[in-house]
Amino acid sequence: MNRTKSIVVASLLVGLGLTACNSGGMRRNPGKVYAPDMTYSRAYDAYTYNPNFEDSLTSRKPVAGTVAMGHELPDHLKEGDTLAYKSYNTALRFSESDLKEGKRIFDIYCGICHGQKLDGNGPLYNDGNGKFAAAPANLLGPNYLNMPVGQMYAAIKYGKNKMGSYASQLDIKQRWMIIAYIKKVQSENNGAAFTMGTGTPATTDTSAKAADTTAVAKH
Numbered sequence: 001m002n003r004t005k006s007i008v009v010a011s012l013l014v015g016l017g018l019t020a021c022n023s024g025g026m027r028r029n030p031g032k033v034y035a036p037d038m039t040y041s042r043a044y045d046a047y048t049y050n051p052n053f054e055d056s057l058t059s060r061k062p063v064a065g066t067v068a069m070g071h072e073l074p075d076h077l078k079e080g081d082t083l084a085y086k087s088y089n090t091a092l093r094f095s096e097s098d099l100k101e102g103k104r105i106f107d108i109y110c111g112i113c114h115g116q117k118l119d120g121n122g123p124l125y126n127d128g129n130g131k132f133a134a135a136p137a138n139l140l141g142p143n144y145l146n147m148p149v150g151q152m153y154a155a156i157k158y159g160k161n162k163m164g165s166y167a168s169q170l171d172i173k174q175r176w177m178i179i180a181y182i183k184k185v186q187s188e189n190n191g192a193a194f195t196m197g198t199g200t201p202a203t204t205d206t207s208a209k210a211a212d213t214t215a216v217a218k219h
């Protein structure tokens with residue numbers, strides 16, 4: 001009996017000792033791998049070295065001149081592409097309830113800086129009381145009153161200087177609803193007449209329309 005006891009105690013001590021040794025250092029080796037195909041990716045991981053390309057980058061840019069499905073224009077962030085947005089428009093039309101929704105999401109995402117009155121004086125800025133580093137655009141001011149909708153779109157999609165991109169928060173239709181809302185308010189404050197309302201004929205290419213209306217993903 002005594003002997004069994006001491007064997008049990010001894011093996012417990014050995015076990016404890018082994019565990020103690022193990023828990024100290026960093027264990028980088030996973031040991032035996034049951035299903036190597038699942039543990040080790042056969043495909044190149046996004047940020048790993050890739051010997052198949054001269055520049056060794058695994059993540060490739062889209063082929064020049066192509067537009068990803070559901071996107072409207074190429075995603076290359078070159079100056080030329082950003083300028084191309086100036087003439088970009090949407091064939092979507094916006095009803096009263098769209099404009100109401102546009103106001104709702106403007107107040108959530110943009111009003112904090114641009115102000116619910118669109119005067120560039122939202123609570124995050126408030127006449128520059130040291131809160132936000134840059135003055136948000138006064139969307140009712142002369143520089144912005146007649147800004148092309150495509151340029152506004154570019155600001156939302158890519159951001160503009162200190163203003164960040166809102167591409168991941170707002171899908172394509174939401175971006176346009178916000179722009180329509182801004183344009184509507186601008187038209188009531190000496191801006192050009194509002195032409196994005198129901199019933200106005202579409203003025204742009206149909207590819208833009210197709211991309212706009214079918215897009216469900218956020219990008």
Ligand code: HEC
Pocket residue numbers: 106109110111112113114124132134135136137151152155156160161162163164166178
């Ligand atoms: C964190 C503050 C902030 C938020 C939030 C913000 N903006 Fe801005 N926005 C700015 C600033 C600052 C500028 C001025 C950028 C410049 O010209 O240097 C600006 C500029 C703009 C412009 C002018 C772009 C141009 O080409 O001159 C538009 C249009 C605009 N914002 C729309 C929006 C919309 C729509 C939203 C909501 C989706 C939004 N902003 C959210 C800070 C903000």
